[in-house]
Amino acid sequence: MIEDPLDSKKPKDDPTNWNGWYMGLIAALALQIIVYLLITNMYKP
Amino acid sequence: MNWLDWAVLFLTLLTIVLYGSWKTRKNNNLEGYLKGNNSENWMTIGLSIMATQASAITFLSTPGQAYEEGMGFAQFYFGLPLAMIIISAFFLPIYYRLKVYTAYEYLERRFDGRVRAFTALLFLLSRGLAAGITIYAPSIILSTLLGWNLELTCVMIGGFVIFYTVSGGSRAVSLTQKWQMMIIMGGMITAAFFVVQSFPDTFAFSDGVNLAGSLGKMEIIDLSPELDNRYTLLSGLTGGLFLSLSYFGTDQSQVQRYLGGKSLKASRIGLMFNGLVKIPMQILILFIGVMVFISFQFNKPPIVFNHHTVDLTPTEQAELDEIEKAYDVNFEEKRLAIINLPEYPTDRDYAPIQSMQRYQDTLRANYKQKLASFDEDYEDKDGDYIFLTFVLDHLPVGLIGLLLAVIFSAAMSSTAGELNALASTTTIDFYKKFIAKSDDDKRDLNVGKLLTVAWGVMAIFIALIAGLFDNLIELVNILGSLFYGTILGVFLLAFFFKWVKGTAAFIGGIVGQIVVLGIHLMVVWGKIELSYLMYNIIGSGVVLLVAMFIQAMIGSKKNKELIDT
Numbered sequence: 378m379i380e381d382p383l384d385s386k387k388p389k390d391d392p393t394n395w396n397g398w399y400m401g402l403i404a405a406l407a408l409q410i411i412v413y414l415l416i417t418n419m420y421k422p
Numbered sequence: 423m424n425w426l427d428w429a430v431l432f433l434t435l436l437t438i439v440l441y442g443s444w445k446t447r448k449n450n451n452l453e454g455y456l457k458g459n460n461s462e463n464w465m466t467i468g469l470s471i472m473a474t475q476a477s478a479i480t481f482l483s484t485p486g487q488a489y490e491e492g493m494g495f496a497q498f499y500f501g502l503p504l505a506m507i508i509i510s511a512f513f514l515p516i517y518y519r520l521k522v523y524t525a526y527e528y529l530e531r532r533f534d535g536r537v538r539a540f541t542a543l544l545f546l547l548s549r550g551l552a553a554g555i556t557i558y559a560p561s562i563i564l565s566t567l568l569g570w571n572l573e574l575t576c577v578m579i580g581g582f583v584i585f586y587t588v589s590g591g592s593r594a595v596s597l598t599q600k601w602q603m604m605i606i607m608g609g610m611i612t613a614a615f616f617v618v619q620s621f622p623d624t625f626a627f628s629d630g631v632n633l634a635g636s637l638g639k640m641e642i643i644d645l646s647p648e649l650d651n652r653y654t655l656l657s658g659l660t661g662g663l664f665l666s667l668s669y670f671g672t673d674q675s676q677v678q679r680y681l682g683g684k685s686l687k688a689s690r691i692g693l694m695f696n697g698l699v700k701i702p703m704q705i706l707i708l709f710i711g712v713m714v715f716i717s718f719q720f721n722k723p724p725i726v727f728n729h730h731t732v733d734l735t736p737t738e739q740a741e742l743d744e745i746e747k748a749y750d751v752n753f754e755e756k757r758l759a760i761i762n763l764p765e766y767p768t769d770r771d772y773a774p775i776q777s778m779q780r781y782q783d784t785l786r787a788n789y790k791q792k793l794a795s796f797d798e799d800y801e802d803k804d805g806d807y808i809f810l811t812f813v814l815d816h817l818p819v820g821l822i823g824l825l826l827a828v829i830f831s832a833a834m835s836s837t838a839g840e841l842n843a844l845a846s847t848t849t850i851d852f853y854k855k856f857i858a859k860s861d862d863d864k865r866d867l868n869v870g871k872l873l874t875v876a877w878g879v880m881a882i883f884i885a886l887i888a889g890l891f892d893n894l895i896e897l898v899n900i901l902g903s904l905f906y907g908t909i910l911g912v913f914l915l916a917f918f919f920k921w922v923k924g925t926a927a928f929i930g931g932i933v934g935q936i937v938v939l940g941i942h943l944m945v946v947w948g949k950i951e952l953s954y955l956m957y958n959i960i961g962s963g964v965v966l967l968v969a970m971f972i973q974a975m976i977g978s979k980k981n982k983e984l985i986d987t
Contacts, residue, residue: 391687398690399507402697406503409701410655413496413642420635422776 423568423822430823434605435830439586442598446590452866456523456846458593458682466600467692470679471670472700473599473606474839478560478832479806481606481707486805488711489718492639494653496708498955499701501663502670506697509671510690512917517677518686523850525677525913532916534924535855540931541912542851544905545674546844552902553840553877554884559806560833561885564826566728567810576885579830583837584878588871592682592846595838602831609828610707612821613813617713620816622720622761630716633760636772637779639712642705652953661955665903668910668958670696675843714812719760721816725749725789727807732797741792749785752778837881845874903954904942907961908934914962915969922973930969937964 449455462470487495522528526545530538561575586594618627634640644654670676670693683689725746734742756778763771790802813825849870858865912931915922922930938961944950 391685393687393690395511395690398694399511402503402507402694405698406500406701410500410643413705417641417643420631420640422636422638422772 424819426820427823431826434827438598438601442594443586443589446594451863455591455870462596462682464688464691466596467680467683468695469603470596470599471696473603473835477556477836478829481832483806484707485711485809488708489715489808493642493708496704497653497658499704500658502666502700503697504663505666506693510693513671524674524847525672526851533927536928541909542847548901548905553881556837558885558888579833580882583834587838587841588874595842599835602835605831606828609824614710616817620717634712657955664958668906672909672913674847675839678843722753727804727811738796745789841877844877848873903957907958911962911965922969926969926973929972930965933968934961934965
């Protein structure tokens with residue numbers, strides 16, 4: 378039986394704050410969408 | 423083509439291929455061949471993931487798409503960063519912990535052999551055909567515009583790929599993809615610079631962006647909620663998320679790329695890198711297409727970018743000439759109107775240019791319609807030819823060779839990823855599972871290599887016969903989106919619904935596949951309108967619901983049996 382991924386423990390040798398990475402990537406996506414929205418509105422015919 | 427372009431093209435391709443083969447020449451076991459002995463750093467993984475996804479047609483048709491419809495296509499990729507997060511957080515740790523070679527291997531451990539064989543078969547079917555088209559699609563464009571022999575171009579691309587994929591395996595694929603991706607990005611950035619340089623001296627870059635905006639080419643985001651519109655923010659974030667999740671999380675050609683990482687951390691950062699860089703890269707390619715459109719406001723583009731295949735009668739030719747004459751007059755008037763725009767143009771200044779552009783588009787559409795009626799083999803979608811036409815007519819000698827190297831590199835990198843994955847899946851999920859269960863590393867390695875050659879030859883064969891079937895490319899593209907939803911549904915069950923077992927997952931998969939095929943037929947027959955991006959959501963949704971229902975039924979039946987006994 379496979380262990381549920383949600384229960385999986387973070388490897389001990391990896392102290393990386395992955396949630397920080399994920400939040401950063403979501404923030405980068407949100408920022409890009411805002412910038413592209415501004416460009417769309419700025420250059421609307 | 424100038425000798426310098428030939429030299430740049432062949433030197434670039436040969437250097438990368440020989441480098442990849444030489445660096446990986448000591449590969450002597452199956453794990454090294456299929457997973458590269460887990461030695462890749464995050465940069466190689468990230469670039470390799472991007473190179474596998476970006477085929478030659480990406481660099482040929484994306485600028486053409488922006489030229490015709492603007493930059494809205496970028497929204498297709500908005501779900502990708504979210505998919506990277508989900509794969510990194512939930513899929514990747516399990517693949518790593520179980521040390522699997524293929525994504526489908528995991529499904530047997532989680533469910534049973536039937537589910538593994540079912541999903542692996544769907545993958546082989548769609549990806550096996552797609553590998554042929556990855557070679558054929560750029561070859562037909564190159565042969566049309568450059569007069570090259572189509573068959574020879576297909577064999578050359580396929581032959582190069584087979585050579586280094588067989589000799590160096592997964593590691594050679596990743597290493598060559600890293601350098602191919604660098605050539606691709608360097609070539610595209612250089613092309614962007616020269617496209618802007620082709621504007622008249624009095625017309626600045628900012629004037630070009632303003633003009634593109636006034637002609638509707640700078641609309642990146644579409645906030646409309648309609649699901650039948652292919653590219654909107656909503657469809658990108660939902661349908662794009664599901665498509666990316668299935669492609670990157672369950673398609674072996676991608677899974678194999680990040681399973682070769684030297685650690686879980688390296689693979690995760692590689693995925694994050696892809697999530698961060700992919701959208702800006704697509705925006706850049708689309709923007710190059712928009713700038714090509716602006717350049718063609720001053721340098722008259724051909725009325726159609728591809729050629730007809732039959733000789734026309736004098737009457738037919740006269741009809742076309744009449745349209746072309748009106749096209750030439752309109753182009754010249756528009757060009758003068760743009761050159762004479764005031765320093766700070768207003769909407770009123772742009773209005774006549776917009777009207778002339780609409781007239782140009784109408785003339786182009788009429789011309790194509792007439793050509794299609796004269797020549798039944800004429801392909802009236804010529805968007806894929808626009809960028810290469812610009813490259814050949816307007817870029818300096820040497821750079822043309824580099825841009826052709828970009829297209830070849832893209833074709834080779836995605837084909838290599840596909841062959842490598844097809845061979846792995848056939849070796850691990852079928853040969854080692856059903857034929858040779860005992861371990862014999864040398865024999866298995868040889869079988870892996872032999873299967874790579876076999877899939878490579880098959881891809882070249884499909885590329886060679888692709889021209890015989892009118893709608894093969896479309897069919898292959900549809901095949902991909904038809905199967906992805908089902909495969910993703912099965913994987914989502916495996917990862918997130920622990921109580922669902924093999925029989926329920928297998929039946930759910932089959933029902934999900936039948937429902938998606940049924941919906942696709944309704945779309946083809948015009949009964950409903952639906953973006954193909956939605957197939958992934960519907961397919962995986964049906965698999966999840968049916969499997970959970972069946973599992974609940976099995977569970978209650980078992981409970982009843984227990985009570986009865």
